[in-house]
Amino acid sequence: MTPILQGLRVVEASAFVAVPMGGMTLAQMGADVIRIDPLGGGVDQQRWPVTASGVSLFWNGLNKHKRSVALDLASAEGRELATAIATAPGEDAGLLLTNLPARGWLSFDALRARRPDLIQLTLQGDRHGGTAVDYTVNTRVGLPFITGPVDSADVVNHVLPAWDLVSGQMAALGLLAAERHRRKTGEGQQVNLALEDVAMAVMGHLGFIAEAQLGQVRPRMGNELFGAFGRDFTTADGQRVMVVGLTARQWRTLVQATGLAADMQALAARLHLDLDQEGARHHARADIAALVGPWIAARPLAEVAAAFDQHGVCWSRYRTLQQLVHEDLVGAQANPLFAAVQQTGVGSVLTPAVPLAFSAAARVPPAPAPRLGQHTAEVLSDVLGLNDAQVGDLQRRGVLGLA
């Protein structure tokens, strides 16, 4: 068996999260993804977190499995090499993934003149081509006003670059859809996607926009789940847990595990609510919490966990990143998605493969990120057919970078 996208070649001109993540997902599915950077690296080359010596764990994390080509993109000769790599022949090549504006060497018309069936997917900030990053997009869609403690009057940013992540996967999806179209018709095309539009669309899909349009104002709910029962609690030994009673089954198991059936029945009678309805559980959430909370607070985590797991309650303990690493990624119970990989300049790093498991295709094992320019000579040779003397000449004249 070979990896699911073995043979596909994608050229990437990118930085930061979204497009590098999209390209890396394809690389982890077996595609040959060639990231082209300027000499010295892109604007994300030093992005934090970094090691004590300044190596970017962020860049390494988002560019694993790729081949790295570094070229003097300020020179016509460097841009010509980049163009030649992006438009090189091959029925599984001619795919370009970028978050840089479609001008200069990345002009679609110029590239298409070299390879008429080119597919170029460009992720931009907003639909007008303006600057936008995850941090600014998130402020525009309302979420910081409804995140965080109930009694807060402040805005609360998210830490996870969620819009970048969704956009990156959608970019990879768009590229495969366009490749499918080309396989059927021979036709290439330009595909556009804007980070801000992804966020707007998602807010529509989740019902937030219809809700606002109907005049309903979503309150800030702290750690509570909207529209059913679910929230955080603290155990007798000070551990934090999240408990969810969203579906009827989840609710039933929670009531069984806590032995609170009679109390819940009395509560329902008192409030004239049918707690089998998720909306009723939401209305009664403070009263439900007043029963569930003391049950949890009276028991250490181990006892809560045993009761919850026995009954199949939907719950989880809040863990720090350190706890995640020690509990899930090392030792006999370690998640097989991860492996220890040697990363140049860093050492052994716990590194994930792609979570998609294909029964008819091999899984690509976790691999390190390249050093900047590590594959420049190799790509110029195997994609463009340059010989050692030609590569050596380009190197001497400073047109390319070799790691």
Added chain:
Amino acid sequence: MTPILQGLRVVEASAFVAVPMGGMTLAQMGADVIRIDPLGGGVDQQRWPVTASGVSLFWNGLNKHKRSVALDLASAEGRELATAIATAPGEDAGLLLTNLPARGWLSFDALRARRPDLIQLTLQGDRHGGTAVDYTVNTRVGLPFITGPVDSADVVNHVLPAWDLVSGQMAALGLLAAERHRRKTGEGQQVNLALEDVAMAVMGHLGFIAEAQLGQVRPRMGNELFGAFGRDFTTADGQRVMVVGLTARQWRTLVQATGLAADMQALAARLHLDLDQEGARHHARADIAALVGPWIAARPLAEVAAAFDQHGVCWSRYRTLQQLVHEDLVGAQANPLFAAVQQTGVGSVLTPAVPLAFSAAARVPPAPAPRLGQHTAEVLSDVLGLNDAQVGDLQRRGVLGLA
């Protein structure tokens, strides 16, 4: 031109966010997505937000463009119809997307016996098949400990179901990758994906896990950006803005727009830092904010906006959902991604299309969600070839639901 995935047929057995979102993305790209539900609907049929009369804006938002089939899945006859729909012939059919366990009528082996080249993608909670939802997965990866106000000692949940969203896009991507493989080899397969693994892998990709493994503890940073300069400020008229100086260009434009070049130079000299380095800006962030903050606080939003936009600063105003709707989705400047769509039981709803724009394929205009069971008769007829008498008989015997 036709939509990019015109002709592809995907059968979906799903609920909540991830898989419905994956299926809907494919539907918004032109695929014929048939969601099969039990009579009365799935566990997400009533999910909040809802209208005053209880219609789920959530369900409608995540199931637009699909065809809805409702069957008595508790009966052998209903399950047989579902199986027949999922395994119906056609080179662009035989794709099944689900978050229900691969057993019963959703057993891969049973389905493959009916259609050997079936592709079945199953999203599960954790890799062992255990229950996990976005709320519980997020508690397990460390983020609630580093979200929210700097001085908080509490955990802070995110409001956006980010892991669901990423997993949904990845599910759609995995399905297209498997379909590409089948187109090349004729071979179907089972594809598995776990919500928890998606979250773990992303935490690895972003460098969080390597950081923790190296013993670095990411502090809670409030609304500040990690590793460079970026945070929220308040204008003279009480508006909140997010300002980002992550890249060298973003930093330069911020300094220019605020006229603080001399102050920043003096600050750099005092701190012995090169503020052109993003890490240096992070170390000096409190001092930088002490200069930028008063400049913003002295000006109303309009003046701040004019200066920032003139210099191309990366910034944005915090907006509520109501502001988003009124500023971006209605009027002459409305985002063309959205259109007003009549939704049964709700009325006119601002509805987004897919953000991906393909130059060689038609965009599917925004469309409403089906009513539960709206297409049962139609699908039994055009997919299974049943005639009116047969459909009528099934209806009389309660095997199917017609909206």
